[in-house]
Amino acid sequence: MSKQLISETVTVPDLAERLDLSASKVRRMLENHQLAALRIDGVLRIPELFLTEEGPLSSLHGTIVVLRDAGYSNDEVIDWLLTENEAIGGRPIDSLRAGRKAEVRRLAQALSF
Secondary structure (H helix, E strand, C coil): HHHHHHCEEEEEHHHHHHHHHHHHHHHHHHHHCCCEEEEEEEEEEEEEEEEEEEEECHHHHHHHHHHHHHCCHHHHHHHHHHEEEECCCCCCCHHHCCCHHHHHHHHHHHHHC
């Protein structure tokens, strides 16, 4: 499912080069839920929407943690972030990018009840 929702992605090595970091540091960001990635054709790919010029979207980390705590798998987290949601009038990732993290996290927290 997630693969159809993602149009632009970046690989771990490409992101590492872009941010002037080691690939292991980018993988650590994935392990620490600062970012989420899908494995497409054997390659980890991070949606561009999860990134800013400086690195991971800052509001993404807490949102991923809330969703993981609600029992969502990595793929389900990405699906949820990239799928239209009537409760917020759009995709959660777009709301995060617009600075509306509280609204997104409230909705995500409701999933665990």
